[in-house]
Amino acid sequence: MAGFRPPHDAGSSRRDFLRNGSYSIALVCTFGTTESLKGPSVQTSAKLQTSAARRAQFSSPFTPFARDLPIAPELAPVSGKNGVDVYDVDIKEGLAEILPGFETPIYGYEGVYPGPTIRARKGRPAIVRQHNQLTFDSNVHLHGGYVPAAHDGHPMDVIAPGASFDYTYPNEQDAAFLWYHDHAHGRTARTLYYGLVGTYLLHDEREEELELPQGEYDVPLVLADHAFNKDGSFRYAENVDLGFRGDTMLVNGAVSPRMAVQRRIYRLRFLNASNARSYELRLGNSRQMLQIASDGGLLEAPVARSSFPLHPAERIEVLIDFRSFKPGSEIVLQNVAADAGTTKSVMRFDVVDGGGAEEARMPRGRMRTLEKLPAPNATHRWDLSLLTQGGVQWQIANRGFDPNRIDVSTRLGTSELWQWHNPSNRVHPMHLHGMLYRVVERSSGVVHPGERGWKDTVGVLPGEDVTVQPWFVPYEGRYVFHCHSLEHGDKAMMLQLEVTK
Ligand SMILES: [Cu+2]
Secondary structure: OOOOOOOOOOOHHHHHHHHOOOOOOOOOOHHHHHHOOOOOOOOOOOOOOOOHHHHHHOOOOOOOOOOEOOOOOOOOOOEEEHHOOEEEEEEEEEEEEOOOOOOOEEEEEEEEOEEEEEEEOOOOEEEEEEEOOOOOOOOOEEEEOOHHHOOOOOOOOOEEEOOOOEEEEOOOOOOEEEEOEEEEEEEOOHHHOOOOOEEEEEHHHHHHHHOOOOOOHHHEEEEEEEEEEOOOOOOOOOOOOOOOOOOOOOOOOOOOOOEEOOOOOEEEEEOOOOOOOOOOEEHHHHHOOEEEOOOOOOEEEEEOEEEEEEEEEEEEEEEEEOOOOOOOEEEEEEEOOOOOHOOOOEEEEEOOOOOOOOOOOOOOOOOOOOOOOOOOOOOEEEEEEEEEEOOOOOEEOEEOOOOOOEEEEOOOOOOOEEEEEEEOOOOEEEEEOOEEEEEEEEOOOOOOOOHHHOOOOOOOOOEEEEEEEOOOOOOOOEEEEEOOHHHHHOOOOEEEEEEEE
């Protein structure tokens, strides 16, 4: 397969649809040394643009908070006729400025990492035309979206190299922080690692009535741990059991960045886009954050938290009120998970003066009423275990993924209890496509109020049983559910659900 090369069309008209791009560089980072790269088609052919003297400084540990937080560009529709927004996206190779003096080869939507943000509105459908300009199959899954099965990005429904597909997104669900990513079977650990990740912010009226922060005060934050080769390319080593762990924290494609914040309320949308790392996020001095939403949208009421876990593919949205801080204050967001290692410093908020009168407010009391689920009419127990005989494979209920087998059939509009039983010593973030569920019970203790809203991914901890109640709406068809620890899902911790009328 072809190696990376610089994009030849950086000045093309499509680029004009990207707004808010602000990728600056100024950082020192540590590099790994030994692992060989095993990614698809990634030959580290990017030209080096640094002198030997400049490279030498990169052998020192990276300095966090030296680069401003990049904000992913926002994608503008190419058409908005007949109440439908049409977007045009090239899936292609690109070069990202992640480390100073280096260009890191990536796969990217529009050739950027993270991919451009799509802002959609409830009741207004979107069509996203994805053009696969890579040399291998790709597809796009709108994670957390109510999407008809044919447009869901099922792992076997792929876009061949050179081909295109129009993904139709009805946008009929409530406001939520969704994201889109590659889902071609067996490749996701590499393709997401190399950059095929973007955010999709779905807004609605109810959310607007809450007068939450908007525009530049509503900020998606894409967290991922990475590692680097000496030439600045991403370093990847497959580990099917543990999953990949990087030694360097990236937020929106920058190493532990700093974000200048005015003395205002900010809405911060955290996405864990890591292959396999779970975070426990905490502000310095355990300052309070107000959680307002989880995967599937707003909670019934805000929940004050001094820290929260974030497993791969999960989203949590918080409000932080910076009005009580003096200009010059620096507030660090840390990963305090036991295995954080060198990913402890996630980012820093630098409080600056400025801004006008505050227009947003901190919600108090009820924000929404969650829909009542129908009574469950079946219970399934899904054991999560590692098969080590005859090769290493993660399984659900002693089965690996078989696209020709339906593992569970349900009726549209019904509900069941699904028990994830995890006797293994790994976390398994279990994700269901195309539908949402509620977390009913955790054997390790109570379900946190911040986890009682709509979810599409739940972290099942080692030794834990977690019961969720999916609601099989709104579409019939064939969907997958799988572990979102990407090496687990690729090999082959994934089953199929068929919803029928
Ligand atoms: Cu897993």
